[in-house]
Amino acid sequence: MHKRRVATLWLLLVLLLVLTACQTRSHDTAVVMPLAGIDQTNPLAVHEAWITALTRSDRVLATSLLAHRGETWQRDFAARQVRETAWLISEEGQRSVHGTFQAVEVRGLREDGGAIKAYSYWQHERSSVCRFSELVFEEGKWWVEGWFIATRVDDCDL
Numbered sequence: 001m002h003k004r005r006v007a008t009l010w011l012l013l014v015l016l017l018v019l020t021a022c023q024t025r026s027h028d029t030a031v032v033m034p035l036a037g038i039d040q041t042n043p044l045a046v047h048e049a050w051i052t053a054l055t056r057s058d059r060v061l062a063t064s065l066l067a068h069r070g071e072t073w074q075r076d077f078a079a080r081q082v083r084e085t086a087w088l089i090s091e092e093g094q095r096s097v098h099g100t101f102q103a104v105e106v107r108g109l110r111e112d113g114g115a116i117k118a119y120s121y122w123q124h125e126r127s128s129v130c131r132f133s134e135l136v137f138e139e140g141k142w143w144v145e146g147w148f149i150a151t152r153v154d155d156c157d158l
Helices: 002-032 043-055 059-064 071-089
Strands: 101-112 115-124 128-138 141-149
Touching (some): 043 071, 043 115, 043 141
Antiparallel strands (some): 101 115, 128 141
């Protein structure tokens, strides 16, 4: 009976280690996986992919577009931005002050020192919002480093 319990405990321990390793491995792959079909030498293409990731609630794509500032930062930042965007375009969000989500339109780029700001215009039933992603060029590619609401809607007039 004692040998059976020990064997069961060992089996559970091995199973737990395998599951932990699989979970960690799949997360690592999501963070560093190549971005098929996205030209990361083109900042506008990176911004468009970021908008797609947010509007489709694609955390894996959103995470893989982020600048390398640590795994925890990437995972948490992507999750927060995807969750907030999903709420804004959900039925609950549409009953908010903005009204029904109608469309998002990528507007263009502005240089800002060594970074680039990529703008998009978010149209809702009762209001519009100008948002921008801050892109940085590292390791020969453009990466999203921030996601902001512009102070003025006409910032999107590029």
